[in-house]
Amino acid sequence: MKKGTSVLAAVALCVLAGGAGAQSYPAKPVKIMVGFAAGGPTDVIARIVAQDMTLSLGQSFVVENRPGANAIIATEAVARSAPDGYTLLFSSLSLLVNAILMEGRVHYDPFKDFAPVSNAAVLPMVVVTSPETRIASMQDLIVLAKAKPGELSYATFHRHENDQRSVQGQRPGARRGDGGPRDLHVLSDRRNRRPGIGEETESAGGRHAQAARRFSRGAHARAIGSAGIRGDRALGGHARSRQYARRHSQSPRRGNAQVAGEGRDEGTVQGIGRGHRRGHAGRIRRVPEKRLRTLGARHQNLRSEGRMSAASGLRNAGSDAAAPAESSCPVSRGAAARVLRAWNIADLRRLAKRRLPRAIFDFFDGAAEDETTLADNRAAFERVRLAPKTLAGVARIDTSAAILGARSKLPIAVGPTGGIGFGWPFADVGVARAAATAGIPYTLSTMATASIERIAREAGGRLWFQAYVFRQRGMTLGLVERARQFGYEALMVTVDVPVGGKRERDFRNDFAIRFRFTPRNVLDFASRPGWVLSVLRHGMPRLENVADLAPEAKSTAEIASSVGQFWDADFDWDGLARMRDGWPRKMLVKGILRADEAERLAGLGIDAVVVSNHGGRQLDGAVAALTALPPIVRAVKGRMSVLVDGGVRRGVDVVKALALGAEGVMLGRATLYGACAAGEAGAARALEILRDELVRSMQLSGVRSVGEIGPDLLAN
Ligand SMILES: Cc1cc2nc3c(=O)[nH]c(=O)nc-3n(C[C@H](O)[C@H](O)[C@H](O)COP(=O)(O)O)c2cc1C
Structure with a gap:
């Protein structure tokens, strides 16, 4: 109850303070803050969305990159910004992941300071290996990691960011030698050392997007869920559990965690700054949903291949049908x-x-x-x-x-x-x-x-x-x-x-x-x-x-x-x-x-x-x-x-x-x-x-x- 109330209270305060009326929003350019460097996947998507919003709302939506600390710098800046709806955060799930993993060390509360507006894109992470390693599946990788704790090299292009965390897991209880991802040694520069495995975000901006897409479609690439590893279609720390998503999206009292759009667990979440006005949020929320379809249609490579894109198309076709909760086909570790x-x-x-x-x-x-x-x-x-x-x-x-x-x-x-x-x-x-x-x-x-x-x-x-x-x-x-x-x-x-x-x-x-x-x-x-x-x-x-x-x-x-x-x-x-x-x-x-x-x-x-x-x-x-x-x-x-x-x-x-x-x-x-x-x-x-x-x-x-x-x- 408290969480929902605090957001609504902030909205009310803001309107009483005499900001521009919701009707005229946006009355001036809107800043979209991105916590990653220009040219990265989050940035590329933010820029496409910003362009579409500029066209549809008739005001400039300007992307500002403030990279560093896995987007914590940008996130804290938006959390501190004026609660007037003119500073938005365009983020990956790092917004939540950072707060969970570094509890007490980040100066924002993802639930109190932000209200999610829409899921903008789904970016599967693709693990790629050199053919020399003979690792053809996640199971092979786990077996090898178990056999050689600490010896496997993993190349990441950002230290301490999402891709590294998703492979290392960084989950409580992950121990060295249990075959968990901590048994991987992480290299921070793939150019200097020859990697055993690497990981790419499958996105328009990824340097190896083409290769990653080829891999993700290839006969040897499988969703890790189908190998019996928890996480299903996203890797490690990026995946919010379905239970979590359901709990938060169904309860208005936890309204902050509502994710619009495709309702998938993974992906990019845009949040608007602290104390946003309900009217503003509503308007912004409506626009991306409408525009995202255009976005998907015009930028096919932003959509994931296969089942997700097919499913979203079909969802449009049958939008009238009742939508029961996603069914789970769970598997225990033992059975897997x-x-x-x-x-x-x-x-x-x-x-x-x-x-x-x-x-x-x-x-x-x-x-x-x-x-x-x-x-x-x-x-x-x-x-x-x-x-x-x-x-x-x-x-x-x-x-x-x-x-x-x-x-x-x-x-x-x-x-x-x-x-x-x-x-x-x-x-x-x-x-x-x-x-x-x-x-x-x-x-x-x-x-x-x-x-x-x-x-x-x-x-x-x-x-x-x-x-x-x-x-x-x-x-x-x-x-x-x-x-x-x-x-x-x-x-x-x-x-x-x-x-x-x-x-x-x-x-x-x-x-x-x-x-x-x-x-x-x-x-x-x-x-x-x-x-x-x-x-x-x-x-x-x-x-x-x-x-x-x-x-x-x-x-x-x-x-x-x-x-x-x-x-x-x-x-x-x-x-x-x-x-x-x-x-x-x-x-x-x-x-x-x-x-x-x-x-x-x-x-x-x-x-x-x-x-x-x-x-x-x-x-x-x-x-x-x-x-x-x-x-x-x-x-x-x-x-x-x-x-x-x-x-x-x-x-x-x-x-x-x-x-x-x-x-x-x-x-x-x-x-x-x-x-x-x-x-x-x-x-x-x-x-x-x-x-x-x-x-x-x-x-x-x-x-x-x-x-x-x-x-x-x-x-x-
Ligand atoms: C438990 C079971 C349920 C089946 N249900 C259907 C069905 O609903 N419709 C259908 O056309 N065939 C059904 N079949 C037949 C299969 O589609 C298929 O023809 C058959 O299983 C092939 O033989 P196999 O299982 O030895 O490979 C069923 C078969 C099994 C074993």
């Missing part, structure tokens, strides 16, 4: 460490099995009836033999591919899997983020535990939406329309589910009937207290897209188990043609195993077919997807994309599928097992494993790019 010791997808499956109650694990792992098709999917991959080429010069491998007419870093897309929030809180968001980070498309299931809007807002990357056709046709159309509004690139219609398959593991575990607690499943759940605790902490997952589907059903499990009765068993070719006509973007049809049907789909203007038997979960006895692939490829003769799923567990499986004519493969359980083992970090680990295996398989097969994989690689 465990998945790093998983060497293949089978290891991730074991970890998932150990963590989940049997009913949940079987729901994911199981298939229909005798599970013959499930086994056949794997067997089909295992039967294919390759005839590798040699002496091909395979030091450099390009795994990128065109999937559905757009670039993907791997010839892989993540397929739709419903209900996976049962396996890990907000697993859908975690898997989608992992896919975005890996640079591959992600498909959101109708039956996902995250809504169309949530994924668009929180994941980014290339998004496809998978639709089931319900008897309540309006419901399906409503979902498809939401996917269109929220910018989903493609619609995937699954056609192999006229009714649910007979999944007997679910019956046995009391999962496929109306969910109820029975002696068997109570014991089962009690045997996995970690899972139970996570459900208690995060709540039961909801099938957010179909929450209205069964109003009489009381829980997700009830809907999930009874959902077959809602599918439209009468859906036919005419219905599909109408859906094609009503959807303006790319459309895939999933669940095709026959060449004649694929050919007919090509005639309907469908862009891609997913050769699939639903991972063996529908018709037991259906042909293995990989076996069905070659005749389908021959039938469509390049008129449409052909993807295949079912049993992909190894990187070499991707090579085999491509050699048999697929454009790419889709994943089902592979990322699902990872997510059940460790949320986003686990899904990311699954993708990392598959990518590494793919690269190695390509090298050992003597192909340098995906385009070189062809039928001549097949031995049988």
Whole structure:
């Protein structure tokens, strides 16, 4: 209460003191103070904003650089300035970080002396390494730092500033030798010593902006959150925790910490001087939000790549939608460490099995009836033999591919899997983020535990939406329309589910009937207290897209188990043609195993077919997807994309599928097992494993790019 009151009191005093009325603000030039040298990222952004504000408010907004002491000098100067709204601070989060780290030694209070106006830009920090170090991930770096405490060199271009702090951590409790960032020795001049690693701000003004952007998009660059390190999308001290941001932005009593704009944790915050007038603050606050969109549009390189830019665009498209708090897909250190010791997808499956109650694990792992098709999917991959080429010069491998007419870093897309929030809180968001980070498309299931809007807002990357056709046709159309509004690139219609398959593991575990607690499943759940605790902490997952589907059903499990009765068993070719006509973007049809049907789909203007038997979960006895692939490829003769799923567990499986004519493969359980083992970090680990295996398989097969994989690689 006190904090909010003190700001408002200062505002009132200022108005009573007879300053210029809020209506006429700004009546004279406004100074924007920057605590860093001219030409640095904060300065460049401040100047662009100042130019825009000058144009829109008709008064000069002048940038003054007062560098030094990680912006403390400028910050203190603004804190001491007249509280009239004519001296603004344009700052990074150093405003808060300095006050926290140097408590008692800075002469300002970030909360009492400043009122944040807007988030102006998001600047990811990129850690770059010399190829000689062989450090390819944050985990590698931590392992090395642990092994050689104090020996690793890190080059920074500013001593004691944000970049150095973010790598060193400077967090309470960081000890030498614990593998924490304090084990890094910091060099202050990268020109004089050859650095082991370095860090750059990805910005318009960064000296290595181009290189940093290339790195941040590159196959080897990953968000550190996906490696299981806290901090998610920003590094170390720069990231304000989500809880913190939420707490402060929701409570008017803590109004000073309100961050407008994108609502992200990281980035640059502009504050206005102490005792600003509410009217002034309001006016300034409104302008940047409006102008920032122009800023983003005109200066593309100020926006972060990938998921964030995609998400912000989508947010505009769906601004009317309710915006629930950002979901967290948390991971404990232990789980993150465990998945790093998983060497293949089978290891991730074991970890998932150990963590989940049997009913949940079987729901994911199981298939229909005798599970013959499930086994056949794997067997089909295992039967294919390759005839590798040699002496091909395979030091450099390009795994990128065109999937559905757009670039993907791997010839892989993540397929739709419903209900996976049962396996890990907000697993859908975690898997989608992992896919975005890996640079591959992600498909959101109708039956996902995250809504169309949530994924668009929180994941980014290339998004496809998978639709089931319900008897309540309006419901399906409503979902498809939401996917269109929220910018989903493609619609995937699954056609192999006229009714649910007979999944007997679910019956046995009391999962496929109306969910109820029975002696068997109570014991089962009690045997996995970690899972139970996570459900208690995060709540039961909801099938957010179909929450209205069964109003009489009381829980997700009830809907999930009874959902077959809602599918439209009468859906036919005419219905599909109408859906094609009503959807303006790319459309895939999933669940095709026959060449004649694929050919007919090509005639309907469908862009891609997913050769699939639903991972063996529908018709037991259906042909293995990989076996069905070659005749389908021959039938469509390049008129449409052909993807295949079912049993992909190894990187070499991707090579085999491509050699048999697929454009790419889709994943089902592979990322699902990872997510059940460790949320986003686990899904990311699954993708990392598959990518590494793919690269190695390509090298050992003597192909340098995906385009070189062809039928001549097949031995049988
Ligand atoms: C737990 C689970 C849920 C699934 N949910 C969906 C779904 O909602 N929509 C869909 O089209 N396919 C769904 N599938 C099928 C997958 O998209 C994919 O076809 C299959 O998992 C591929 O086989 P694989 O898991 O052996 O790789 C699901 C599969 C699993 C294992």
